[in-house]
Amino acid sequence: MGSKTSTVSSVLCCPCRCLFCGVLSCLFSVLTCIFVVAGLVALVLYLLFRPHIIRVSAVSADLSDFTLTPQTWILHYNLSLGLQVRNPNKHIALHYHGVVAQAHYEGQQFGHTAPLDFFQDTGVTSPLDLSFAGESPIVGGIAAAGFRREAAAGAIFSVDVKISSHMKLKVWVLRVLGPKTKIDCPLRLQRRDAAHGQRPPEFKQTECRVTFF
Numbered sequence: 001m002g003s004k005t006s007t008v009s010s011v012l013c014c015p016c017r018c019l020f021c022g023v024l025s026c027l028f029s030v031l032t033c034i035f036v037v038a039g040l041v042a043l044v045l046y047l048l049f050r051p052h053i054i055r056v057s058a059v060s061a062d063l064s065d066f067t068l069t070p071q072t073w074i075l076h077y078n079l080s081l082g083l084q085v086r087n088p089n090k091h092i093a094l095h096y097h098g099v100v101a102q103a104h105y106e107g108q109q110f111g112h113t114a115p116l117d118f119f120q121d122t123g124v125t126s127p128l129d130l131s132f133a134g135e136s137p138i139v140g141g142i143a144a145a146g147f148r149r150e151a152a153a154g155a156i157f158s159v160d161v162k163i164s165s166h167m168k169l170k171v172w173v174l175r176v177l178g179p180k181t182k183i184d185c186p187l188r189l190q191r192r193d194a195a196h197g198q199r200p201p202e203f204k205q206t207e208c209r210v211t212f213f
Helices: 002-049 139-150
Strands: 055-069 073-088 095-103 108-113 118-120 123-137 157-172 173-176 181-190 209-212
Touching: 002 173, 055 139, 055 157, 055 181, 073 095, 073 108, 073 181, 095 123, 139 157
Parallel strands: none
Antiparallel strands: 055 073, 073 123, 095 108, 095 118, 095 157, 108 123, 157 173, 157 181, 181 209
């Protein structure tokens, strides 16, 4: 009797199981088609327009404070940096989001800022202004010795500003995910004596390195 009941129950459940499996199979097929089509669209757009890498230049800088407290090795800093970001693409607009900028000295990060997201149309050069201010410990005697050496040699310091950003590409009305962008700006900055009203020294424009990954 129990065997007959189990058989009847199985027969009644089979249509439901088939229906459930059919829905899952259909959903999987639709999702697969969507991903394949999106990939093909991205490939076609790339082959049609061949996106060019952006160009970034540091055009202005003001290092109004860059002093190291003896013994405690606390770095006090105030740096304003002006960048120009060039989109050389004629058919691809760019949207930068999740932008993060870090300032480094002697391989150690001392400053951090997060600029607002911004949109860049085709063939446009956009300004990107960064500001770092505060204090940060310098770890290790080698870094402190490097600071004293550069301070004694005209107070011209080697500062490296690194920027990372996620990117979206816009072609006509289509928007697709783009690569993550990494920008590296190795700078030679002269500290000015802001307390005595010294004007910012002349800054030589510096090209930054840009990589996509």
